[in-house]
Amino acid sequence: MGNAMIAGVQENLIRGQYIRAINYHNTHVFDSDRFERELKFYQQNFSPVTQEDLDEFFVTKQWKKEKPGLILSMFEAYRNNYDVALPLLEKYGFVGWYHVITDFIDTPVKLQKEFAETHNIDNDRWDEYSIDQRYAMTWDEVRQVAKNHVICSHTRSHYRITLDTPEEVMKREIVESKHILEDKLQQDVDVFCWLGGGQFNSNPLAAEYIEKAGYHYLFGNSKIHRIAY
Numbered sequence: 001m002g003n004a005m006i007a008g009v010q011e012n013l014i015r016g017q018y019i020r021a022i023n024y025h026n027t028h029v030f031d032s033d034r035f036e037r038e039l040k041f042y043q044q045n046f047s048p049v050t051q052e053d054l055d056e057f058f059v060t061k062q063w064k065k066e067k068p069g070l071i072l073s074m075f076e077a078y079r080n081n082y083d084v085a086l087p088l089l090e091k092y093g094f095v096g097w098y099h100v101i102t103d104f105i106d107t108p109v110k111l112q113k114e115f116a117e118t119h120n121i122d123n124d125r126w127d128e129y130s131i132d133q134r135y136a137m138t139w140d141e142v143r144q145v146a147k148n149h150v151i152c153s154h155t156r157s158h159y160r161i162t163l164d165t166p167e168e169v170m171k172r173e174i175v176e177s178k179h180i181l182e183d184k185l186q187q188d189v190d191v192f193c194w195l196g197g198g199q200f201n202s203n204p205l206a207a208e209y210i211e212k213a214g215y216h217y218l219f220g221n222s223k224i225h226r227i228a229y
């Protein structure tokens with residue numbers, strides 16, 4: 001059975017029936033030409049992946065579009081993921097998977113840079129184009145993005161879950177982040193993406209919270225896990 005499964009996967013790879021994921025963080029204003037060149041390349045070689053496409057892929061174990069799927073993950077909910085990345089994603093017909101740190105968005109504008117510095121959020125070169133000190137997307141912008149793209153939870157405070165993480169922190173980062181997003185968006189949020197990857201079961205307590213919260217997917221370092229529900 002193990003061999004048959006491996007053979008199946010190889011066959012799918014040969015036919016181009018697979019999904020790749022590429023991660024982006026800041027999509028800087030001054031770097032938008034490069035992002036656009038990358039999107040042109042993706043458009044020639046890959047197909048966009050909606051959440052429905054991902055559901056179907058996991059259920060049928062087949063990728064039915066002509067070109068392999070490409071998930072473009074936009075991390076942290078930087079303002080430049082809205083200003084720069086969003087129009088280009090739409091121009092080239094790709095679906096962005098936006099991994100949102102809810103506390104970053106809820107931080108008052110004047111404190112966002114400090115929040116970034118203390119929460120492992122890359123703020124390199126922001127000063128080169130910042131006018132008003134706002135670095136995170138607003139909730140209105142997240143709602144705009146949600147119309148055509150996928151909003152995912154990336155914890156409340158950009159917290160890295162370890163085996164020592166206390167239970168109340170698990171609850172805050174995994175469960176509360178989902179509720180905040182769902183309340184702001186008035187729609188289900190089914191994807192959780194944690195920091196530093198790891199398998200779904202690498203922390204049994206975290207796995208329990210992810211499952212209990214009702215997530216359908218966990219995005220790890222090198223793999224997307226479908227949660228049994």
Ligand SMILES: [Zn+2]
Binds near residue numbers: 076154158195
């Ligand atoms: Zn992150």
